[in-house]
Amino acid sequence: MVAPGGGAGGGPSRWPAAEELDTVRKKVVEISGRDEQEVMVAACPYRICPLGAHIDHQGGVVTAMTINYGVLLGFVPSNGSEQPLFFFQVLLHSGQFEGAIRFRVDDLQKPIDKPENINWGSYAKGAVSALQNSGYDLRKGIIGYISGVKGLDSSGLSSSAAVGIAYLLALEHVNDLVISPVDNIQLDKYIENKYLGLENGILDPSAILLSRYGYLTFMDCKTASPSYVCFSELNKSQQPQGQLPFKILLAFSGLQHNLPKKRGYNTRVSECKEAARALLHASGCEDTPNILCNVDPVVYETQKCVLEENLSRRAEHYFFEMKRVTKGRDAWAHGNLQELGQLISESGRSSILNYECGSKEMIQLYEILLKAPGALGARFSGAGFRGCCLAIVESDRAEDAAAYVRAEYEKAQPELVSRIPADRRVLVCEPGDSARVILPDPHLSS
Structure with a gap:
């Protein structure tokens, strides 16, 4: 099952693999002490942009597709009747960075003032800030473990957008917020532009949230409207199981x-x-x-x-x-x-x-x-x-x-x-x- 607006998979090489999900779920169990049956996973793939380089921030039309690698955020809601004070807590561990990030979703998150003050927890705080400033009521935090593919961060595959979207989806899910992919594109843009101070366009979140296997996604960055074109050979018999x-x-x-x-x-x-x-x-x-x-x-x-x-x-x-x-x-x-x-x-x-x-x-x-x-x-x-x-x-x-x-x-x-x-x-x-x-x-x- 998937969250509203999410993809359901469908290509011949489905991601994430069962063993990847199992690893992330077990890490969340270790951190939270909760049952593995309670652990949800936000799966946010990396993206490539075959055409449309450097024109998204100018309102151009760009193309994108995701790949079968990405960010996994295992999480459970930070609630429990025996510990009501922890309803608002966000507690995060990472597969790439040491230590833990801990804060409350009812604390006002102020934008980062200097680039050097950004750390691996800034995207989670940025997600909270984006939701807060858009008028959403956050009553629950998350306990989570986030993992990307080592060596693929800072590689031009939109790993930062994948991380931001993972936190958005997790926070929305535990707070019963049904937010469309198009609205989440703008929320991720807030994280990048307003909270972190980066002048990114909407290509990255659009690709991650809107791509479909077998289709090339076209995003009009002026109107924020997507369209899809199916690869013509996809359904021909010589392509077994829909293999491109x-x-x-x-x-x-x-x-x-x-x-x-x-x-x-x-x-x-x-x-x-x-x-x-x-x-x-x-x-x-x-x-x-x-x-x-x-x-x-x-x-x-x-x-x-x-x-x-x-x-x-x-x-x-x-x-x-x-x-x-x-x-x-x-x-x-x-x-x-x-x-x-x-x-x-x-x-x-x-x-x-x-x-x-x-x-x-x-x-x-x-x-x-x-x-x-x-x-x-x-x-x-x-x-x-x-x-x-x-x-x-x-x-x-x-x-x-x-x-x-x-x-x-x-x-x-x-x-x-x-x-x-x-x-x-x-x-x-x-x-x-x-x-x-x-x-x-x-x-x-x-």
Whole structure:
């Protein structure tokens, strides 16, 4: 069973696996002393963005799908008639960080004032703050254990959004709050924008909350409205059990830093807004909000000469990425993986040349992926300053591609590769489903 609005799974490689759920449930039993039959699990997958790079914050249309890896938050409500004072308590342990986080849901959570003050418990407090400021009454806290995939945090897979959504779903569930996925997108945006001070758009939470296996999710970030396109080959008989004819390769660079080091990201957002301001001013629309989705493409073509060189590159990335998204929709709908892959690679190149993101190591990894056997297209996953690159590869050549990338990147960056666990250097993934709350298994022994 799942929470209202959650996905139900359905791909051939369902996530999470039974053993993963069992591990998380047992940890919650250890922490809380409660019965395993009481433990619920918020399962929030990581996401990739094949097309629509860096345009969500400008109200663009983006594409997304989840993968069969993610964050698991096992939890029970922190209530009990014998301990009424603990109704409001949040007590959390982590599989990645030492110590415990403890606070009350009836305490006012003030926004983080400095990036260096953010810690692993900040997302839980941000979830409480988002719900509080949206007028929801929280009468119960949670006792929980959260676990992601070691090495996949800070990797450009929206792990931070997955964590925030996990806390939202858990708090909503124990407080009997029925909140739609679209509203939860805005609540997660509050966590990132208002509580943590990051200028993220809605791509990440939209992908995590709205994706469906076998479909490419298209999100209009101006209207916050999703649409879905089914892969045309999905239901054909030669695809056994609904298996898609491609795999997702994730190659990790070994470069990591915390997301709160946000100057590069926020600078690019500001430059996009400045480009929009200049174009709108030149077209006599000074009072229109300064984001690029408010600039008509015809206006861009006729007025782009007014832009300074760096602003011109940002605008060019936005408008051509929008065209790539439209073409990508058609390619996906017709099962044309070759064209889709070419568009993904063009997006990656524009991210480097026009959006000017990506460290030299990430660019090197991107170039290696393009040469991998069976690779159809590649780009950064995330901003490209650290983390990983993704590639869409032919299913029957995925393992060969992974072996090639491991070997070539290790030759190029042996020191960085040594920092990555051997089983996390290159992952072969499949598309996933949406975030959901998994209720206790009635067959669990007491």
